[in-house]
Amino acid sequence: MKKPDVYLLHAYSARNSGDGLLVKLSLRAIRDAGFTQLITVVCLDPASFVGYLDDPCVRLISLWQFVVGTLTHASRRRGAVFFGVGGGYLRAGTWKEGCKTLVAHGLQIVCSSLWRPCARIYLPQSVGPFRMTPGRVLKWLVRRHVDTIFLRDDKSMGELRHRHAVRMGDLVVLEISKHPHASRRAPSDSSMSDARRKVHFVFRDLSDKSYSDAYIAKLRRLIELSPDASFALQSAGRGNSDDVFYQRVFGVKSAPALRDVMRSDDAVVVSVRLHGSLESVLCRVPSIHIAYERKGLAAYRDLGLSEYAFHAESFDPDVVAAAIEKLRSDTAPSGERWPRLRWIAIRNC
Template sequence: MKRPDVYLLHAYSSRNSGDGLLVKLSLRAIREAGFRQPITVVCLDPASFAGYLDDPQLELISLRRFVARTLAHAWRRRGPVFFGVGGGYLRAGTWKEGCKTLVAHGLQIVCASLWGPRARIYLPQSVGPFSTAPGRVLKWLVRRRVDTIFLRDDKSVRELDHRHAVRIGDLVVLEISKRPHAPQLAASDSLAHVARRKVYFVFRDLSGKPYADAYIAKLRRLVELTPDASLALQSAGRGNSDDVFYRRVFGVESAPALRDVIRSEDAIVLSVRLHGSLESVLGGLPSIHIAYERKGQAAYGDLGLSEYAFHAESFDPEAVAASIEKLRHDPAPFWQKLASLSVNRYTQLLKLIGDEINPSITLLIDGNFQKVGDQIFSPHMGHRKFAARFTESFARVRIAARSFPVPRAQGELVTGEGTQFIDLGSPRGAKAWIRHLPRLVWRTWRVIRNADLLLLRFPGNLSLLAMLLCRATGKPFSAEIVADPADYFSDAASRHPLRHVARRVHCWATRHAAKHGRTVRYVTTAALQAVYPPRTLARSFSFSDAYLPDELFDRRDDARVMHDADAGVFPIVNVAMMHNESKGHGILLRAVAALRERGLNVELTLIGDGVLRAELERLAARLGLADSVRFAGALNGDDVLRTVSQHALFVLPSLQEGMPRALLEAMAVGIPVIATHVGGIAEVLEPASLVPPADVDALSEKIAHNAADAQWRDQQKQRQREAVRRFRYSELQAQYRHYCEALKAYG
């Protein structure tokens, strides 16, 4: 895949050394995360960064040029990656501040969104307050138009309430925490008896604060208590200059730059500007911080230096002066506290950034997804059984599907680490599809447009729609074929009046997908391939997506089976959803009725649920099976296995299948299996365990034979268990890894 363009937004000016440092650290993090391509830096003061940044692959542009470039080229939707410089610029506590922020920074967020970005990642921020009308607009923009945002204090996390916010330290804090501090400790010991260290103050104007007059009075008192201290300049120019404040309040006409102090002197720094303090600590000078924003207290807390942070509104000049004197006498305790910080979260930041290099995969499928509140569940496609197969190879997995609200879900959560579910709505049935089609087309198109790699699962209505959109727009896709729609829409499996039309359409779609997919995976070894051959064998794969943990082959519970055998009962079990006739429930019920008429004491457990359950219960009653058939309903995965393992025989009378998971699971836990000869079932079962589909007499005879011959059942169990070992998780996952590499290469 083509490497995406990379932009770094919200760079301010290097005339403020703290902001310049943040730009440097932002670029370093992006590079260390693996981005090697040129980076475009959007600056409010591009000239200040000329010669300041040492990365040769940089383009510095102004905000005006970025807006012009967006208007000229964003329509191409080239999928760039946007980063926001770490900082504290996204705030709107007053109308004036909010309007300035919207013009300078909200505009950059809007422009980034117009490019159809692959990702928008904001490096560690403090955000808010959002108490004004412009603030609420800014909050809406950040929540809706920023994909991932790292936040450097807990209040920002609560106030923004972003869907993908990560609490982490300031960029400078992370840089400090990843460095060893033994050198500073050694230096402190060696200089313990040297002349008293110089002290530098880095103050700033807080005239917008309600406590501004008291703050200035406390600063003057602090200067009186430390008469040999000097002022240092951290920020100059563009309306954010410290030197103007120094002249007005202290009568000081000039002061050395803080960066020069850090470079050349062994001193103690007291800074009202957070990055004045952090820049000093990073340069090896202990620093006391007088915080006027929550980010300051949070940063010093993250470093384990809370006792060296005071609040600008309430600090006591005498207490601050005393702390300065302690550091002048012995800075070792400062470095000891910093050295005790054991958590280096910089690697976590790099991993999350680096994940954006790798393409994400979007799987667009039809499935039995149940929605409870904001959570999505599935009996068969829980995260560990399905999405986790892909998260080993892809940093981000997106599942796009319909979901259906239920009061109580069965199964497991579909989402997990690195997995997102995109809800396409809940239309079910022809009328609902027609009514919701425009919205469904729009949602599906958005999914397709934003997908790095697109994987469509056939047969299915959604995959059919998605494939048509892909073919119309030239979007490449890969395909998975899990069943034969010719069987699904056969006269025996479906009573729908449009089944013949649906059969033709879906058979065509599946053939077309096999021919035009960049890669094609089949859940069978040969059965589906014979009907829907791939364009090239080199890009086709043949393995199941069954979830059979290796330890599953050690499970077996003979307690109930032995008890029922002694009581003369032959317990059989079936696992299948009851959404349509294709699973053959009615055929199985009629076979059980025929066996009981012959005097065989068969008891059937049906695991599964769906719209046909009530109809099947009525059929069982009409056949006189009310006391012989137990409708267990939908069960969770472990409960399914536990229940299946308590029966003597697993029966699958389906009229259509690909490679049924429930059958493989039964074989793995050591339950003998009989099934119909459809799909890929004959690839795992011997002919002696197969019956023709929709044949009640053949099915009842096969069940009777199993009931009469325990030795034969035991032999079948052993052979079937050996046959299914190739579906163990470890073996299938090795094939998944190879498959995912092919998806990246060809998709």
């Protein structure tokens, strides 16, 4: 019997290291489920994934190539299995955001629905809000055309009310859970005289939030309280570039990539981007998360690290600075005392 075509939908761009990591982990989950054939990855930025993915048996195509291919081949009734990348892209908080989501992601759901027979399985997501007409359309598409969806926070479960929704941790949380006691190497003798960990900030622009001005004022205060901290870059390009935000707001002209910081330093990462924090924890680097969406607080709660998660709207810079000081003064090798993880009942798909 011929194997079905396998697609991984909703890949964004590897220029955002968190989104790139989610694509890698999504591919790994598909392989672990027993799919050994070629996987076609539908990307908004295919070029960024060239040479990035560690799975050699993939084909990268753009959204428009997928649309054309669907119109060409779907009527042939070839079997297909569609997976959705884990993440938080199915949202419509404003009219503009909803319209962009319908074009970039709703169109992929519509195209997958034209294939017969097929199965559509979405890896751990945060979905919503579903506001105004675009949001209602998006919600209908997900409820109508996604067979099974794994959701990584309780609010998503309540908003979507999908008949086959399963509560599950973020893909990076699941990856961390595989090695909860792994540790990084101890600091070298040459670094023992400077035992305090270095602090790196990963901030992002929240100008679309009503509390944006207060948020920036709090970040400035946090910088004042950690004067020896530096910036790191988790996302660049495609209108979502942290370095542009750093230069415009803080006058920082350049910053190293977060992945390089995690490789070279015994560090503490303070990240507004969820996967800036989760990537750090995955590498056994202590990380404080300043969340601006439900997914961040849920992920840290799943890890048992709620004391290191704060909300971008209401966080107290002095309290965050105290948490930073607690972590950076801990001279034990990362992983021996960080993180102390507990796990919710997490099921593998």
